[in-house]
Amino acid sequence: MTDPQLGQALGQALVEEATKKSALIWVRGPGPGRALWHIWHEGATYLVGDGPGEQPLPGLADGSTAEVTVRSKDKGGRLVVWTASVAELPPHSADWETAVSELKGKRLNAPDAEEMPERWARECRVLRLTPQDMTTDLPSDSQAAVPLPTVATTRQPAPASLGRLLLRRSRPSGD
Template identity: 60%
Template sequence: MTDARVELLDRALVEEAAKKSGLLWVRIADASDRALWQVWHDGAVLVVGEGAEQPLHGLADGQTTVLTARSKDKWGRLVAWPVRVEELAPGSEAWTAAVAELKAKRLNSPDHETVTERWARESRVLRLVPTGGSVQNPDAMPDASHAAAPLPTVATTRRPAPAALPRLLFGRRRRRS
């Protein structure tokens, strides 16, 4: 296969994976990955964050990072590619087009009618533009699992199950006389 054809197939894989996935994982400066809700539009990934939206700390204008998408059928890592972060200025033509796409795909927004004004006031809209071919794809996957331990939180507890729990869940078996 020619290099141009491989590059075209690689670009198509990145685009399809990003279009079909509502979440992508972004590599943050401290080498951890964070899931981000996103929309693919006009050759790039769009994300909105800060304020009442998802956190974007660790992503700055002009920075380069890596995005990872999973397979919709197998749920495993499908493709990872490098991107350049572009922060869009509120009110600009690019920002307006990006916000229109993001607003259309935003689920469960508490203020759907005024979300655009809220995003202009308190959030950042980023455009993550691919800068090259994939660094991981079905033909070139790393041997390591990349699994990470969950972040510590007070919301999870680990206690023994109460002794009565099986009886409550499954009921008592009645004996036939």
């Protein structure tokens, strides 16, 4: 195996293992990036969303590409960034059935566990993100977005006595 082939094989292994172990991935298509839950199955990531009660999949369209950032499960930092080709699976196709059976097992707090696949077929999209390229040179900055302005802010400093009130031990009652 030559050095480029070895590097590619190691990159694919890193993408697969990191994506399998991470509960959330950051996916950025043409729109803003979002944290999305997913599954890894047979060399690709699968997502379900864009329906009532499901995660939004903004900007992810059939035939487009997306940038996927995978974080560390224990520390939360970036491990790997990879480019994916996006494919929408037609409802009730063989690939769709396989993906939905895997996704169903990972979907938390579903209000309709037994009827969920039919609801997904009617109201949601199931996407396959297939790795195309891995980025080894991660950006040095945090890439954190500036928070949007809001009226929900503290208008004045907290009172100095607040710390004492919070740390005061409760005294036994005089009963």
